[in-house]
Amino acid sequence: MSQTISDSILELSRKISQGDDQREALGELLTQALPxxxxxxxxxIEHAPQNPEFTKEMVEQFQDGLRNLKTSFxxxxxxxxxxxxxxxxxxxxxxxxxxxxxRKAQSAHQELIEDGDTSHLYLxxxxxxxxxxxxxxxxxxxxxxxxxxxxHFEQDLRSFIDEFEDPSVQDRxxxxxxxxxxxxxxxxxxxxxxxxTPDEISHWISQMAQFSQDLDQTLAETVESxxxxxxxxxxxxxxxxxxxxxxxxxxxxxxxxxxxMDQCEDWLRGQLPTDTDPSLSQAAEELFKVLQEMRQTCxxxxxxxxxxxxxxxxxxxxxxxxxxxxxSPDEGVVNLVSTEGLSGGATSDERPMPALLATIMQQAESxxxxxxxSDKLEESVQALERLxxxxxxxxxxxxxxxxxxxxxxxxLELLNEASNQLWDFVESASEERLNSIEDLLxxxxxxxxxxxxxxx
Numbered sequence: 227m228s229q230t231i232s233d234s235i236l237e238l239s240r241k242i243s244q245g246d247d248q249r250e251a252l253g254e255l256l257t258q259a260l261p262x263x264x265x266x267x268x269x270x271i272e273h274a275p276q277n278p279e280f281t282k283e284m285v286e287q288f289q290d291g292l293r294n295l296k297t298s299f300x301x302x303x304x305x306x307x308x309x310x311x312x313x314x315x316x317x318x319x320x321x322x323x324x325x326x327x328x329r330k331a332q333s334a335h336q337e338l339i340e341d342g343d344t345s346h347l348y349l350x351x352x353x354x355x356x357x358x359x360x361x362x363x364x365x366x367x368x369x370x371x372x373x374x375x376x377x378h379f380e381q382d383l384r385s386f387i388d389e390f391e392d393p394s395v396q397d398r399x400x401x402x403x404x405x406x407x408x409x410x411x412x413x414x415x416x417x418x419x420x421x422x423t424p425d426e427i428s429h430w431i432s433q434m435a436q437f438s439q440d441l442d443q444t445l446a447e448t449v450e451s452x453x454x455x456x457x458x459x460x461x462x463x464x465x466x467x468x469x470x471x472x473x474x475x476x477x478x479x480x481x482x483x484x485x486x487m488d489q490c491e492d493w494l495r496g497q498l499p500t501d502t503d504p505s506l507s508q509a510a511e512e513l514f515k516v517l518q519e520m521r522q523t524c525x526x527x528x529x530x531x532x533x534x535x536x537x538x539x540x541x542x543x544x545x546x547x548x549x550x551x552x553x554s555p556d557e558g559v560v561n562l563v564s565t566e567g568l569s570g571g572a573t574s575d576e577r578p579m580p581a582l583l584a585t586i587m588q589q590a591e592s593x594x595x596x597x598x599x600s601d602k603l604e605e606s607v608q609a610l611e612r613l614x615x616x617x618x619x620x621x622x623x624x625x626x627x628x629x630x631x632x633x634x635x636x637x638l639e640l641l642n643e644a645s646n647q648l649w650d651f652v653e654s655a656s657e658e659r660l661n662s663i664e665d666l667l668x669x670x671x672x673x674x675x676x677x678x679x680x681x682x
Contacts, residue, residue, distance in 0.1 A: 231255055231258060231259050231262075232259065232295065232321070232325050233325070234255055235252065235255050235256065235259060235299070235302065235321065236318065236321050236322055236325060238251055238252040238255065239252060239302055239314060239317065239318040239321060240318050242310045242311075242314045242318075243310070243311065243312060243313075243314035243315045243318050244310075245310050245311055246310060247310045248310075249306050249310070252302065252306070253303070253306050256299055256302060256303045256306075259299050260296070260299050260300070260303070263292065263295055263296045263299060264296060266292055267289070267292040267293065267296060270288055270289065270292060271289065273367065273368060274288065274289075276366045276367065276368060277366075277368040278354050278355050278357075278358035278363060278368070278369070279335065279338070279339065279351060279354050279355070279368075280335065281338075283334075284331055284334055284335055287327065287330065287331035287334070288328065288331045290327065291324060291327040291328035291331055292328065294320075294323070294324035294327065295321070295324040295325070295328060297320075297324075298317065298320045298321035298324045299321070301317040301320060301321075302314075302317050302318075302321065305317060338354075339351055339354070342354070343434075343435040343438070343439075344434070344435060344438035344439070344442075345438070345442050346379075346383075346438060348375070348379045349379075349410075349434055349438055351372060352372060352373070352410075352413065352434070353431060353434060353435070355368075355369045355372060355417075356413065356427055356430060356431050356434075357431065359422070359427055360424060360427045360428060360431070364420060365417045365420060369417055370417060370418070373413065373414045373417045373418070376410055376411070376414050379410075380403075380407055380410070383403055383407075384400075384403065387399045387400060387403065390448065392448075395444075395448050398444050399441060399444055399445070399448075402437055402440045402441040402444060403441060405433075405437045405440075406433075406434065406437035406438060406441065409430055409433045409434050409437065410434065412430060413430050413434075416430075456468070457540050457605075457609065458539075458540055458543035458544060458547070459543065459544065459547035459582060460494070460543050460546075460547065462489075462490050462493050462494065463490060463513075463539065463543045465486060465490065466483075466486055466487055466490050466517070466520075466539070467536065467539070467540075469482070469483050469486040470483060470532070470536065473524070474529065474533070480524050480525055480527065481525070483524050484521045484524050484525055487517045487518075487520060487521045487524070488521065490517060491514050491517045491518070494510070494513070494514070495510075495514070506546070509542070509545050509546040510546055512542050512545065512546075513539075513542040513543055513545075513546050515542075516535065516538045516539050516542045517539070519535060520532060520535045520536075520539060523535060540609065544582075544609060582606065582609065582610060583610075583667045583670070583671055585606055586603065586606045586607065586610065586648065586667065587663075587664060587667060589602050589603040589606055590603055590648070590651060590655075590660055590663060591660065593651075593652070593655060594655045594656075594657065594660055600652045603648070603652065604652060607645055607648045607649065607652075610641060610644070610645050610648075611642075611645050614638050614641050614642050614645065633673055636673055637670050637673040637674050640666050640667075640669050640670035640673065641666075641667075641670050643666055644663055644666040644667050644670065647659060647662060647663050647666065648663055651663060
């Protein structure tokens with residue numbers, strides 16, 4: 227929470243109570259705060275009781291808090307001629323209690339809005355006002371003021387959709403937004419005219435909730451699909467990567483990125499079976515170690531080191547995914563990786579190509595058609611090579627049978643040959659080379675899938 231003028235006054239008053247003479251600075255802040263607080267109190271008393279967003283208890287809490295805040299400021303102002311020291315403590319703590327009470331009331335209001343029917347705070351507020359109207363409380367100045375902000379809400383929503391590069395995703399989202407905004411505009415017209423039947427209000431409430439949920443569902447599916455096609459086979463790790471991009475773009479603070487890393491580790495630890503192959507456990511611990519190191523680097527503010535650690539994160543995730551897919555006989559681990567995007571939505575009778583291999587094929591086809599350059603394809607081939615190299619060095623430590631190890635080695639040889647042909651393809655793309663690469667990847671995929679138990 228950003229520091230308010232009340233926080234600054236509290237900080238100065240505490241310093242004064244400890245003997246630090248900050249009375250002049252305190253007096254300047256009090257000169258600003260006292261009239262502003264009185265204005266806030268007058269405005270709140272006039273408008274809050276007519277605002278459907280505030281319960282009777284909230285109104286009383288806010289009023290008491292603002293009155294106590296004003297009283298605290300007056301007490302401090304009356305002591306400005308007193309020498310610094312412990313005599314200031316009581317007035318300082320009185321101010322602290324007033325600030326806490328106001329923030330408690332603010333928190334209660336925020337929770338009421340956040341617990342609404344949609345993920346949009348603005349819509350949740352509007353729904354509160356509509357339900358009040360439905361119950362017989364005609365729209366007042368607060369409701370009129372709220373609907374006047376509708377253009378800003380719509381602009382923010384459409385700007386958010388414009389950030390998605392895929393036109394098909396934009397079309398789907400815009401379809402939901404159009405229906406949502408048609409309803410919202412009808413609400414605006416009704417509020418401004420003050421005329422609406424109970425059935426109309428009920429219909430608008432239902433539509434706003436439904437269309438918003440439809441939009442959220444499309445967004446969730448898009449994000450899930452995007453993360454599943456990220457740089458690693460684990461969407462939860464790809465989420466860390468996406469959060470890191472937002473951090474580097476100064477869109478989120480370091481603490482939020484660190485929290486995402488913690489959540490990633492916690493989720494994976496909770497999903498990974500405890501009785502797994504030691505090599506698999508080691509691969510998991512290597513991933514957790516990288517996440518922990520990145521978290522420390524993030525909080526320390528070393529951006530250059532954090533960027534360099536990202537490649538270690540990718541490599542560790544790919545290493546864990548390969549072990550889970552081809553080395554572990556534990557179905558739980560295979561299910562984990564499958565759920566996390568390595569094998570996609572297969573039926574029990576058919577296993578698809580692992581996501582990394584499928585992505586390579588898709589990128590190769592796009593490169594051949596000229597719809598994209600080779601950059602993404604080259605990155606994926608490099609990821610494949612890292613995966614093969616890291617797995618080759620650890621097959622010997624697996625406790626699997628000789629047959630499983632031999633078939634694993636067979637898969638690795640096929641993948642290695644595919645990567646060699648892919649580099650040739652990048653230099654000189656042709657349909658013939660693409661067909662050969664596809665045959666290798668399909669054969670490798672069949673071997674990999676034959677090693678993993680079928681999902682029930």
